[in-house]
Amino acid sequence: MLSPTELLADLVRIPSVNPMGRTDLPPAITHEGRVTDYLEAQVRLLGVEYRRQPVAPGRDNLVAHYRPPTAPPATLLWEAHQDTVPVDGMTIDPFAAAIEGGKLSGRGACDVKAGIAAMLAAFARLVREQPPGSAAVTVAFTVDEEHTFLGVQELVRGGLAADFAVVAEPTGLDVVTAHKGVARWRTETAGRACHSSRPQDGVSAVYRMARLLAAVEQYADRLAASRPDPVLGPPTLSVGRVLGGTSPNTVPDFCRIDVDRRMLPGESAAAALADFEAAVRRAAPDVPFRSEMALDCPPLAAADHPLVAGLGRAIDAVAGRHSRHAVPYGTDASSIAAAGVPAVVFGPGDIAQAHTEDEWVELDQVERAAEVLFRFARGAGA
Ligand SMILES: [Zn+2]
Numbered sequence: 001m002l003s004p005t006e007l008l009a010d011l012v013r014i015p016s017v018n019p020m021g022r023t024d025l026p027p028a029i030t031h032e033g034r035v036t037d038y039l040e041a042q043v044r045l046l047g048v049e050y051r052r053q054p055v056a057p058g059r060d061n062l063v064a065h066y067r068p069p070t071a072p073p074a075t076l077l078w079e080a081h082q083d084t085v086p087v088d089g090m091t092i093d094p095f096a097a098a099i100e101g102g103k104l105s106g107r108g109a110c111d112v113k114a115g116i117a118a119m120l121a122a123f124a125r126l127v128r129e130q131p132p133g134s135a136a137v138t139v140a141f142t143v144d145e146e147h148t149f150l151g152v153q154e155l156v157r158g159g160l161a162a163d164f165a166v167v168a169e170p171t172g173l174d175v176v177t178a179h180k181g182v183a184r185w186r187t188e189t190a191g192r193a194c195h196s197s198r199p200q201d202g203v204s205a206v207y208r209m210a211r212l213l214a215a216v217e218q219y220a221d222r223l224a225a226s227r228p229d230p231v232l233g234p235p236t237l238s239v240g241r242v243l244g245g246t247s248p249n250t251v252p253d254f255c256r257i258d259v260d261r262r263m264l265p266g267e268s269a270a271a272a273l274a275d276f277e278a279a280v281r282r283a284a285p286d287v288p289f290r291s292e293m294a295l296d297c298p299p300l301a302a303a304d305h306p307l308v309a310g311l312g313r314a315i316d317a318v319a320g321r322h323s324r325h326a327v328p329y330g331t332d333a334s335s336i337a338a339a340g341v342p343a344v345v346f347g348p349g350d351i352a353q354a355h356t357e358d359e360w361v362e363l364d365q366v367e368r369a370a371e372v373l374f375r376f377a378r379g380a381g382a
Pocket of ligand 1: 081169
């Protein structure tokens, strides 16, 4: 079996760019299929039970199981995403996997192929060594984390037979136990189109949206001033895009805003949208509108589970120390936690390197992450 560093180098050399809705990217670098094939070949070599779980055409999660010879004290789920963000503007060869000064560089090196490599190496070592008393481990390498979370949603839809999950993201070998959630919805106003030379004959959806937007801005201000979480801060709302109209000489019959709402633990996307609609309706009662949810990544609340301490002990044994903290970015962990499996985020690398023009990861961290995960599974019954 390959070392974590060898696995990481192979994975970075295989592009798995998430087009994130774009159509201008070459097919030779987009989507996860080539990485899935590679991971499948690796787990097939191990002789374990695995399956490709179809998510979208040509996009599969890969799920593999290690079942120890004796009854396991727990079943762990290790999850990492196969996709990366695009490579525009990168100042290095994104797929060269160059190693220099203890760092491996390339797109996905840090986010999150380093995490895949650590998880797969630790998984392979469990299969090879079969340490007595170890946990059962399911590895799930999912698609589309960087855009619409399709992979993890399909993973949880099938039901998760696990007691505790570790989701790989670059945490610098610390444990992330909480983050905000994200809800995104589209809100539309309608109008009546007519020729712009007789605007009095029509109803402008854009003017309607302008009145609505004034109410939305006030609502966003109130939200930002509302009860802050001591660690995560307040909930927030932002309008990221306005679309409307068809031509300069037509009174527009359509306008749409794309709303991004960051949620605290305890909030749900449905309740956030309902509150938004009620507030906007109060402030602009004469403006008809409709909303449609586009994305729901729930918040992650602090996992209070004995296996959080177990993971912490494994980190301390390998890295000497660790911290538990919250982060501002969202991860697949919250979807897994919402499906009933307590989840934390852990992995090699620094989030500051994710999505950057010269993305890299410290190889020492990748090797240590693999050691941590192996020890965590081995000691899960302690
Ligand atoms: Zn990531």
